[in-house]
Amino acid sequence: MRATAHASCIAEHPAVQENALQLFLRVAYQALFDRFPSLILGMNERDIPWEYDVAFIRPAGLPVAWDGKPNTSVG
Secondary structure, eight states: OOTTOOOOSSOSSHHHHHHHHHHHHHHHHHHHHHHOTTOEESSOGGGOOEEEOSSOEEESOOOEEOOSOOOTTOO
């Protein structure tokens, strides 16, 4: 192994990285909404501003609203 190489759990190919990122975000958002079921998007989804760059298309921001009561039944 070269001295400049490093360990990574994600392959170097962009398609693999993109799929891994999408899976990570899907799991993270699901956990967030399971924990805070009253969390809602704070704006109309059609009004979400998007950022476009070479590697990703992503929302510029996602304002949310919630009542602050966590779901204590979730682990």
